[in-house]
Amino acid sequence: MSTAHGDVETPAFMPVGTQGAVKAVAHRDLEAIGAEILLCNTYHLYLRPGDELIARRGGLHRFIGWSKPILTDSGGYQVFSLAARRTIDEEGARFQSHLDGSRHLLTPEKAADIQANLGSDVAMVLDECLAHPSDHDTARASMERTLRWAHRARERFLALKSSVVDRQSSVTNHQSPTLTNPGQAQFGIVQGSVFRDLREESAQRTVEIGFEAYAIGGLSVGEPVDTMYDVVERTTPCLPADRPRYLMGTGTPEDLVESIARGIDLFDCVLPTRNARNGQLFTSEGRINIKNARYAEDDRPPDPSCGCYTCRTCSRAYLRHLFASGEINAATLNTLHNLHFYLDTLRRIRESLAFGRFEKFRLSFHQSLSRQLHDP
Amino acid sequence: MSTAHGDVETPAFMPVGTQGAVKAVAHRDLEAIGAEILLCNTYHLYLRPGDELIARRGGLHRFIGWSKPILTDSGGYQVFSLAARRTIDEEGARFQSHLDGSRHLLTPEKAADIQANLGSDVAMVLDECLAHPSDHDTARASMERTLRWAHRARERFLALKSSVVDRQSSVTNHQSPTLTNPGQAQFGIVQGSVFRDLREESAQRTVEIGFEAYAIGGLSVGEPVDTMYDVVERTTPCLPADRPRYLMGTGTPEDLVESIARGIDLFDCVLPTRNARNGQLFTSEGRINIKNARYAEDDRPPDPSCGCYTCRTCSRAYLRHLFASGEINAATLNTLHNLHFYLDTLRRIRESLAFGRFEKFRLSFHQSLSRQLHDP
Numbered sequence: 001m002s003t004a005h006g007d008v009e010t011p012a013f014m015p016v017g018t019q020g021a022v023k024a025v026a027h028r029d030l031e032a033i034g035a036e037i038l039l040c041n042t043y044h045l046y047l048r049p050g051d052e053l054i055a056r057r058g059g060l061h062r063f064i065g066w067s068k069p070i071l072t073d074s075g076g077y078q079v080f081s082l083a084a085r086r087t088i089d090e091e092g093a094r095f096q097s098h099l100d101g102s103r104h105l106l107t108p109e110k111a112a113d114i115q116a117n118l119g120s121d122v123a124m125v126l127d128e129c130l131a132h133p134s135d136h137d138t139a140r141a142s143m144e145r146t147l148r149w150a151h152r153a154r155e156r157f158l159a160l161k162s163s164v165v166d167r168q169s170s171v172t173n174h175q176s177p178t179l180t181n182p183g184q185a186q187f188g189i190v191q192g193s194v195f196r197d198l199r200e201e202s203a204q205r206t207v208e209i210g211f212e213a214y215a216i217g218g219l220s221v222g223e224p225v226d227t228m229y230d231v232v233e234r235t236t237p238c239l240p241a242d243r244p245r246y247l248m249g250t251g252t253p254e255d256l257v258e259s260i261a262r263g264i265d266l267f268d269c270v271l272p273t274r275n276a277r278n279g280q281l282f283t284s285e286g287r288i289n290i291k292n293a294r295y296a297e298d299d300r301p302p303d304p305s306c307g308c309y310t311c312r313t314c315s316r317a318y319l320r321h322l323f324a325s326g327e328i329n330a331a332t333l334n335t336l337h338n339l340h341f342y343l344d345t346l347r348r349i350r351e352s353l354a355f356g357r358f359e360k361f362r363l364s365f366h367q368s369l370s371r372q373l374h375d376p
Numbered sequence: 377m378s379t380a381h382g383d384v385e386t387p388a389f390m391p392v393g394t395q396g397a398v399k400a401v402a403h404r405d406l407e408a409i410g411a412e413i414l415l416c417n418t419y420h421l422y423l424r425p426g427d428e429l430i431a432r433r434g435g436l437h438r439f440i441g442w443s444k445p446i447l448t449d450s451g452g453y454q455v456f457s458l459a460a461r462r463t464i465d466e467e468g469a470r471f472q473s474h475l476d477g478s479r480h481l482l483t484p485e486k487a488a489d490i491q492a493n494l495g496s497d498v499a500m501v502l503d504e505c506l507a508h509p510s511d512h513d514t515a516r517a518s519m520e521r522t523l524r525w526a527h528r529a530r531e532r533f534l535a536l537k538s539s540v541v542d543r544q545s546s547v548t549n550h551q552s553p554t555l556t557n558p559g560q561a562q563f564g565i566v567q568g569s570v571f572r573d574l575r576e577e578s579a580q581r582t583v584e585i586g587f588e589a590y591a592i593g594g595l596s597v598g599e600p601v602d603t604m605y606d607v608v609e610r611t612t613p614c615l616p617a618d619r620p621r622y623l624m625g626t627g628t629p630e631d632l633v634e635s636i637a638r639g640i641d642l643f644d645c646v647l648p649t650r651n652a653r654n655g656q657l658f659t660s661e662g663r664i665n666i667k668n669a670r671y672a673e674d675d676r677p678p679d680p681s682c683g684c685y686t687c688r689t690c691s692r693a694y695l696r697h698l699f700a701s702g703e704i705n706a707a708t709l710n711t712l713h714n715l716h717f718y719l720d721t722l723r724r725i726r727e728s729l730a731f732g733r734f735e736k737f738r739l740s741f742h743q744s745l746s747r748q749l750h751d752p
Binding site: 019020021022023024025026027028044048049053056057063064065296297299309313314315317318320321322324325327328329331332333 | 395396397398399400401402403404420424425429432433439440441672673675685689690691693694696697698700701703704705707708709
C-alpha cells in the first residue's frame with residue numbers, strides 16, 4: 001500500500017494511537033518492532049487538542065513526530081461508543097463531548113474536514129455504526145444512510161483536494177480546513193450488518209462511488225466469530241483486488257490469520273495494547289495473565305520463542321512484580337511484547353505468502369495455539 | 377567508585393528505582409542516558425515481592441535485569457515516612473506494612489540480612505531518621521542510637537561475609553540470608569541533625585567503626601537550604617578523602633552543584649522522576665510546567681539545548697497534549713528528559729573537574745538559572 005508518507009507492506013496491522021500516541025510505548029519502539037502505519041482517532045484529536053491546533057502545527061505527523069503513514073478513522077465509532085446524548089439523523093451525529101459535555105455535530109463533511117486538518121495519509125468516511133443484532137430492515141436503512149453519507153464525504157474530500165492552494169492559505173479561517181497532507185487518500189466503508197445481500201450491495205455501491213480503497217465496518221461488534229469470518233469471506237470478492245481491503249477493529253491473532261485467508265490486507269485493534277495494560281500477554285503458546293500467582297517465581301521470559309526487548313530482558317517473575325506493584329513500566333513492557341507479537345505474526349504471514357506457504361503457516365499457527373497454556 | 381558490578385564515575389547521581397524499576401523508563405533508556413548506578417528501596421522490595429524471593433531468583437541484579445551497580449537503602453527512611461503504627465526502640469523499628477497492615481520488625485541486623493538477599497553492590501546501615509527540627513539533646517540521643525545500630529549492622533555484615541559459603545548453601549532456610557553478591561560493600565551514615573558538634577562527632581565515630589564508605593543522612597528533611605549546605609560543608613572534611621561521600625535524598629540541580637563544591641560524590645533523589653510525572657521539566661533555563669496553557673502551541677522542544685530523545689522528537693505542544701490527555705507516554709518522555717538533564721549535568725561537572733574548570737561551570741550554571749523562565 002503506497003501512501004504520501006511511504007509504503008506499507010501488506011497484510012499489515014496498525015497499532016492504535018488513540019490520542020496521537022500508542023499508549024505506553026514511544027514512537028521509536030514502534031519503529032523498532034516494525035510498525036509501518038499508525039491509526040489515530042479523529043474523535044479524540046478533534047476534541048483535544050483540536051484539529052485546528054494540529055493543522056497550525058503542520059498536521060498530525062509533525063505534531064506527534066511520526067514520519068510514517070497514519071490512518072485516521074472518521075470519529076463515528078467513538079461518537080457511538082463514548083460520547084454522551086448522541087442522536088443520529090440524516091445530517092450527521094449530534095453528541096456531547098465525554099470530556100466536558102460540549103455539544104458537537106459530526107457530519108460526513110465535518111469528518112472529512114477534520115481529517116484534512118489532521119493530514120492523515122488515509123482518511124475514513126463517516127459511516128453509521130449499527131448495534132448488533134439488528135433486523136434486515138434496520139440494517140438496510142442504515143446501509144442506505146451510510147451510502148448517502150459516503151457520497152457526501154467523497155464530494156467534500158474532492159472539493160478540498162481541488163482547492164488545495166486556497167485551503168492552505170486560509171489557515172487562520174476557522175471555517176475552512178487546511179489540507180495539511182495533499183496526498184491524503186480516502187477509504188469507503190462497507191456496511192450491512194450480517195446480511196449477505198446487504199454486504200454485497202453495500203460493497204458494489206461503495207465501489208461505484210469510487211474511493212482509493214475500501215474497508216469492512218460493522219464487524220467485531222458482538223456477532224459470533226464464524227459469522228464475522230463468513231461476512232468477510234462474502235465481502236472481499238466484491239472489493240477491487242488491486243486495492244487494500246481493511247477490516248476495521250479486528251481482532252485476535254487468530255482473527256487476523258483467518259481474515260487474511262479471506263482476503264483482508266489491513267487491520268487495527270486495541271486488543272494487543274489494551275490487554276497488555278491489563279496484564280494479558282499474547283504468546284506463541286497462547287495468552288498468559290502475568291498477574292497470575294503461578295508466575296511469581298517463573299524465571300522464563302513471557303514467550304520463550306520471542307525476540308522482543310521484554311522477552312530478551314525480563315522474566316515472568318519480574319513482569320508479575322512490576323504489574324502487582326502498579327509500575328508504569330509494566331504497561332510499557334507488556335505493550336511492547338504484545339505489539340511485537342502482532343507485528344511479527346504479520347511479518348511471518350507476509351513471508352509465508354511470498355513463498356506460497358501461507359496454508360502451511362495457518363495450520364501450524366492454529367496447532368501452536370491449540371497446545372496453548374491453559375491460563376485461567 | 378568501584379563496585380562488584382563495575383565502576384561508577386563520580387560525582388554521580390543515582391536514579392531511584394523504588395520497586396526494582398525506575399518509574400516510567402526501561403533499563404535500556406537509563407543505560408542510554410548514562411546511568412551507571414541505581415538506587416532501590418529495601419523497604420518496598422522486602423514487602424513485595426520479598427527479599428527471599430529475590431534471593432531465590434539469584435539476587436536483585438538478575439531479578440530486575442540490571443547488570444550495573446545497585447545501591448540499596450536500609451529501609452529505615454520508608455518505615456519512618458510510609459509505614460503505619462511505627463515505634464522505635466533500641467532493638468529496631470516496629471511497623472505495619474502500608475500494603476497489607478502486616479507487622480514487621482526492622483533491626484540493624486535484619487536490614488543487613490535483607491540487603492544480603494538483595495545482593496546490592498552497596499548496602500546502607502539502618503539509621504534513625506530524626507524529624508526536623510529537633511533539639512540538641514534529642515539529636516544527640518538519636519545520633520548515639522544510630523551509632524549503636526551502626527556497630528550492630530557492621531557486625532552482622534561482617535559475619536555474613538565470613539560465612540559466605542555456609543549462607544549460600546542455606547537458601548531454603550528462611551532464617552539465614554543468602555549473600556547473593558559476595559562483593560557487597562556497606563556504607564555508614566552520619567547523623568546529628570543541624571548541630572555541627574554532633575555531625576563532627578557522628579562522622580568521627582562512624583569512621584572509627586569502619587565502613588567501605590560513608591553517607592550523610594538526615595538532611596533534605598525540611599531544614600533551610602543554607603543550613604543543609606553548611607552541614608555538608610562541615611561534615612565532608614571529617615570523612616575519608618579516598619572514599620565516596622554520599623549525600624542521601626538530595627536534591628535540586630542547584631543542590632547537586634553546591635554539594636559537589638562541598639565535597640560530595642554521590643546523590644540520589646526522586647525529584648527528577650517524581651516531578652516528571654507531575655509535568656515539571658528541568659531545563660537549562662529553569663523549570664517549566666508542561667501543563668501550562670502557554671505551551672499549547674509551542675513548537676519548541678522542552679529544552680532547546682538538550683539532546684535527549686524527548687527534546688529531539690517532541691514539542692512542548694505535543695508533551696502538553698500527552699500530559700493533558702493522561703497518556704502514559706507523558707510520564708515516560710518527561711522522566712527521560714529530567715533524568716537526562718540530571719545525568720548530563722553530572723557529566724558536565726565531572727568534565728569541568730577533570731579540566732580544573734569547576735568554579736567556572738558553577739558560576740555559569742547559576743547564571744543560566746537566574747535567567748530562568750518564570751513559569752508559575
